Amino acid sequence: MQDDNTTPLMEARGLGRSFDLAGKLFGPKRSMQAVSGVDLRVMKGETLALVGESGSGKTTLARMLLGLLPPTTGQILFDGEPLRMEDRVATARRVQPIFQDPYSSLNPRKTIASIISLPLRVHGVGDRISQARAVREVMEQVGLPPRLADVTPNQLSGGQRQRVAIARALVLRPELVICDEPTSALDVSVQSQILNLLQDLQRELGLTYLLITHNLAVVEHVASRVAVMYLSRIVEQAETAALFARPQHPYSKALLASVLTPEPDKGLPEDSLGTAFPNAMAPPTGCHFHPRCSACEDICIQRAPEAVMQPGGMVECHRFSPQAVPSAGRVPIASHPA
Amino acid sequence: MTALLEVTDLRVSIPLEDGVLNPVRGISFKVDKGETLCIVGESGCGKSLTSLSLMRLLPTRARTSAGALRFAGKDLLALSEREMNALRGDRMAMIFQEPMTSLNPAYTIGNQLAEVYLRHRGGTARAAHERAIHLLERVGVTGAAERLRQYPHQLSGGLRQRVMIAMALMCEPRLIIADEPTTALDVTVQAQILRLLKELQREMGMAMILITHDLGVVARVADRVAVMYAGQIVESGTARQVFAEPSHPYTRGLLQCIPIPGQVQPGQRLGAIPGVVPSLTGELAGCAFANRCELAQAECRGGAIPDRVKAPLHQYRCRFEAPRRAPQASASRDSALAAH
Amino acid sequence: MHSLQIPMAPEASMAEAQSRWWLLLRRAAVVLRQWPWRRMSRNGGFMFGLVVLLSIAAIAALAPWIAPHDPLVQDIANRRVPPIWYQWFSEDSNASWAHVLGTDKLGRDYLSRLMHGARISLSIGFSAALISGIIGTVLGVCAGYFGGRVDALVSFIVTTRLALPVVLVALAIVALHGSSLPVLILVLGLLLWDRFAVVMRSVTRQVASLEYVTAARAIGCSTLRIILTEILPNVMNAFIVIVTIEMANAILFEAALSFLGLGVQPPSPSWGLMLAEAKEDIFFSPWMITIPGTALFVLVLAINLFGDGIRDLTAPKGRS
Numbered sequence: 001m002q003d004d005n006t007t008p009l010m011e012a013r014g015l016g017r018s019f020d021l022a023g024k025l026f027g028p029k030r031s032m033q034a035v036s037g038v039d040l041r042v043m044k045g046e047t048l049a050l051v052g053e054s055g056s057g058k059t060t061l062a063r064m065l066l067g068l069l070p071p072t073t074g075q076i077l078f079d080g081e082p083l084r085m086e087d088r089v090a091t092a093r094r095v096q097p098i099f100q101d102p103y104s105s106l107n108p109r110k111t112i113a114s115i116i117s118l119p120l121r122v123h124g125v126g127d128r129i130s131q132a133r134a135v136r137e138v139m140e141q142v143g144l145p146p147r148l149a150d151v152t153p154n155q156l157s158g159g160q161r162q163r164v165a166i167a168r169a170l171v172l173r174p175e176l177v178i179c180d181e182p183t184s185a186l187d188v189s190v191q192s193q194i195l196n197l198l199q200d201l202q203r204e205l206g207l208t209y210l211l212i213t214h215n216l217a218v219v220e221h222v223a224s225r226v227a228v229m230y231l232s233r234i235v236e237q238a239e240t241a242a243l244f245a246r247p248q249h250p251y252s253k254a255l256l257a258s259v260l261t262p263e264p265d266k267g268l269p270e271d272s273l274g275t276a277f278p279n280a281m282a283p284p285t286g287c288h289f290h291p292r293c294s295a296c297e298d299i300c301i302q303r304a305p306e307a308v309m310q311p312g313g314m315v316e317c318h319r320f321s322p323q324a325v326p327s328a329g330r331v332p333i334a335s336h337p338a
Numbered sequence: 339m340t341a342l343l344e345v346t347d348l349r350v351s352i353p354l355e356d357g358v359l360n361p362v363r364g365i366s367f368k369v370d371k372g373e374t375l376c377i378v379g380e381s382g383c384g385k386s387l388t389s390l391s392l393m394r395l396l397p398t399r400a401r402t403s404a405g406a407l408r409f410a411g412k413d414l415l416a417l418s419e420r421e422m423n424a425l426r427g428d429r430m431a432m433i434f435q436e437p438m439t440s441l442n443p444a445y446t447i448g449n450q451l452a453e454v455y456l457r458h459r460g461g462t463a464r465a466a467h468e469r470a471i472h473l474l475e476r477v478g479v480t481g482a483a484e485r486l487r488q489y490p491h492q493l494s495g496g497l498r499q500r501v502m503i504a505m506a507l508m509c510e511p512r513l514i515i516a517d518e519p520t521t522a523l524d525v526t527v528q529a530q531i532l533r534l535l536k537e538l539q540r541e542m543g544m545a546m547i548l549i550t551h552d553l554g555v556v557a558r559v560a561d562r563v564a565v566m567y568a569g570q571i572v573e574s575g576t577a578r579q580v581f582a583e584p585s586h587p588y589t590r591g592l593l594q595c596i597p598i599p600g601q602v603q604p605g606q607r608l609g610a611i612p613g614v615v616p617s618l619t620g621e622l623a624g625c626a627f628a629n630r631c632e633l634a635q636a637e638c639r640g641g642a643i644p645d646r647v648k649a650p651l652h653q654y655r656c657r658f659e660a661p662r663r664a665p666q667a668s669a670s671r672d673s674a675l676a677a678h
Numbered sequence: 679m680h681s682l683q684i685p686m687a688p689e690a691s692m693a694e695a696q697s698r699w700w701l702l703l704r705r706a707a708v709v710l711r712q713w714p715w716r717r718m719s720r721n722g723g724f725m726f727g728l729v730v731l732l733s734i735a736a737i738a739a740l741a742p743w744i745a746p747h748d749p750l751v752q753d754i755a756n757r758r759v760p761p762i763w764y765q766w767f768s769e770d771s772n773a774s775w776a777h778v779l780g781t782d783k784l785g786r787d788y789l790s791r792l793m794h795g796a797r798i799s800l801s802i803g804f805s806a807a808l809i810s811g812i813i814g815t816v817l818g819v820c821a822g823y824f825g826g827r828v829d830a831l832v833s834f835i836v837t838t839r840l841a842l843p844v845v846l847v848a849l850a851i852v853a854l855h856g857s858s859l860p861v862l863i864l865v866l867g868l869l870l871w872d873r874f875a876v877v878m879r880s881v882t883r884q885v886a887s888l889e890y891v892t893a894a895r896a897i898g899c900s901t902l903r904i905i906l907t908e909i910l911p912n913v914m915n916a917f918i919v920i921v922t923i924e925m926a927n928a929i930l931f932e933a934a935l936s937f938l939g940l941g942v943q944p945p946s947p948s949w950g951l952m953l954a955e956a957k958e959d960i961f962f963s964p965w966m967i968t969i970p971g972t973a974l975f976v977l978v979l980a981i982n983l984f985g986d987g988i989r990d991l992t993a994p995k996g997r998s
Contacts, residue, residue: 107890119898160614168897187380188551192608221597255525255526259554260555263598268559273526
């Protein structure tokens with residue numbers, strides 16, 4: 001997607017967030033950088049997938065985009081206007097979340113109708129009668145039978161609960177829905193039901209999705225663009241087809257290689273990542289990925305790479321920077337294994 | 339050659355307040371020395387309880403019964419608790435899903451590793467420590483001597499799982515039961531852990547029962563596969579057989595739900611299985627999958643369902659003959675071949 | 679239940695009123711349907727506690743009408759009359775059905791005093807528990823939800839309270855302000871909230887970390903609304919358990935204060951006071967001290983069993 005003149009629905013510029021950790025009584029305060037230097041754009045009507053593993057900072061990023069957590073650096077623009085923490089209520093009408101765990105995202109003491117109608121009541125939309133009607137409509141849209149309106153969540157299955165969460169997110173007709181691992185806690189057969197539902201609703205209601213997940217197989221199915229996060233930074237952004245065909249960043253390549261598809265003859269993928277694990281509290285110097293990168297060079301240890309713009313996206317890696325000098329005698333990285 | 343583990347008609351029932359729960363309803367399988375059997379199924383199919391019942395780790399109110407439950411010739415159901423304790427950790431070991439909670443946070447890694455060894459083999463603490471260091475290095479934990487003094491909360495999830503694997507291997511068991519060993523781990527760590535398990539298995543000649551819901555893991559790791567649904571094994575065979583020609587409607591449905599990167603049309607709908615898993619309380623007549631199966635007829639809901647044999651070792655339980663080649667399976671194989 | 683009152687008003691508000699009652703009824707039906715009736719009846723301790731508590735409460739409520747005598751009327755001629763069962767053991771006692779549980783040293787009927795005493799014990803226990811419950815819950819929930827400095831402040835307050843010698847403070851206040859019932863209730867209420875604060879704080883922390891609270895924030899709910907509608911309903915079962923414990927505590931505390939002469943003043947028939955007055959007759963008229971003692975024991979036992987039962991019944995069911 002080329003940079004054109006339309007304003008992105010949501011844009012993050014230089015977004016960063018650090019947390020202060022309790023230090024020792026008389027020692028220096030420690031801080032942890034959960035998100036740093038994130039530039040992200042979500043265009044209206046598309047599905048942007050944010051892919052990352054544990055410790056990448058994707059949940060913190062989602063909280064900031066929802067207006068729940070103030071960034072320590074950078075800003076967020078919604079339809080061109082800056083998002084302010086004080087306008088939480090106004091933001092809530094336009095951005096809604098769907099969380100991962102269907103068992104803890106619904107209040108166990110409330111009925112389904114009460115849960116779904118909460119956004120309407122908080123924002124004072126309509127009167128009791130029209131609210132009840134809106135709840136019925138949205139329940140139908142997500143495939144929940146109307147008799148479930150008066151039950152409590154513990155009588156529903158995981159898939160049904162997730163549908164309730166979707167209904168609650170959509171009842172205000174938001175513009176952007178941030179889905180934080182919406183299907184990870186569900187069974188495989190239910191996952192595909194929910195993903196199909198999300199796709200249908202996007203078409204019907206003209207929604208824009210920011211889908212956070214670690215499941216790459218699903219990403220290719222539903223997302224138009226992908227952003228890959230590693231240890232607080234976005235290391236690559238590209239259109240989905242391009243990322244899957246020609247991943248640039250070594251981490252993206254490793255992620256794609258690790259996807260285990262149900263094809264028995266392929267065996268297990270070669271593991272080139274080593275056992276260093278990403279520790280957000282003590283990130284490596286220079287490029288955060290260098291301890292696990294098989295193409296690591298001296299410059300990777302010394303200096304953090306800058307974003308290199310490419311057609312359709314960007315990548316943060318010294319190998320792609322314009323000043324990169326191909327070093328003689330090193331075996332180039334094998335391209336994405338089939 | 340007799341199998342290392344032989345299970346015939348295993349049944350587990352747990353009396354609850356509102357009825358009797360039957361999570362395992364008569365399953366049979368065998369595991370030979372050195373082979374990997376994957377039991378795959380979704381939540382509520384009874385696979386975890388199966389693994390616990392093999393080690394006789396179920397709560398006391400659960401009742402286990404089987405036609406035969408034999409490990410290396412010994413009848414597990416006839417053993418006393420003491421004899422069973424001697425087997426657990428020594429000849430049969432288990433790896434659990436949540437490395438956060440399966441290691442005791444109050445003791446060091448070294449303490450917990452040594453405990454297994456000392457309990458079963460006796461000997462000096464020094465010998466146990468040396469073996470622990472050796473195994474930690476083997477599973478890829480760097481700085482093993484240092485790690486022995488650390489506590490579980492100081493390690494990442496992947497490292498903790500490696501420690502669990504080392505703990506399971508301390509006494510060179512003949513059988514490892516791994517219950518969703520990689521579900522709680524990141525995708526990049528998952529491949530490493532699975533590869534490690536396979537290597538160790540080859541080196542030490544261990545058999546492995548791997549329980550998971552992830553068909554991708556099953557395909558890459560299993561020698562043989564057993565698909566469980568609602569407490570029964572609905573299809574079993576070698577990995578190649580089951581993935582190339584899935585014969586039970588549930589297996590076919592599951593495979594259609596999983597998108598394969600590189601073979602996806604954007605915007606295409608994913609296959610799905612409508613409905614939900616039936617409750618395991620009380621008795622189930624006929625085929626448990628009937629209310630979700632597109633082929634279901636009236637006779638599926640009552641009476642016994644026959645076991646059909648598709649090929650040597652490949653069996654499935656259905657009233658209907660499976661089509662010669664399931665369309666989805668062949669399409670994925672063809673395009674996979676084309677991509678090479 | 680409620681009677682459906684349909685006001686004489688224009689169509690719209692009539693529909694509104696009807697729908698409101700309808701929603702309320704539906705809500706009540708949901709709660710009743712979900713109530714674990716069967717589990718309740720199987721939990722022996724809970725049923726015992728519930729039945730005993732309800733009986734004592736009924737007796738206390740109806741005491742002015744069902745007590746055979748006035749508890750304050752003295753009948754010197756009939757003092758120290760033993761309870762009715764003495765009639766069956768010895769020939770010459772003057773026990774009679776007129777005074778089923780005997781009389782005290784001033785001839786006041788014991789059964790009537792016991793019944794009226796129940797009113798005092800229950801009212802003090804309940805009110806003190808409620809006041810301390812409100813104080814402790816407010817502090818605990820704020821500390822648990824807001825964390826940070828608020829939490830540090832509340833912890834400091836709790837620690838200060840724990841450092842106080844409660845009995846001495848109670849005695850001092852009572853000595854200063856006299857020992858009427860309201861003063862006693864207030865003193866107990868203001869001193870016994872620490873367990874509430876600690877428990878509600880930890881339960882609130884657990885609930886606040888669940889995703890439905892984050893979802894409510896994302897919807898735009900104000901903090902007050904979140905605390906009232908999302909957090910409070912889910913910490914209520916912990917509250918109920920602690921309330922029963924503290925109620926028992928308050929009752930025993932009051933009995934102790936009265937025993938020491940600094941609680942309810944004579945001639946009020948507080949059970950603690952009855953114990954104190956019966957001290958001197960312990961060898962010759964042992965029933966005088968045994969009966970109120972037993973009553974206290976039974977009441978506190980019932981409250982504790984009831985609280986245990988509530989905890990068991992409202993324990994969250996794990997995922998099958």
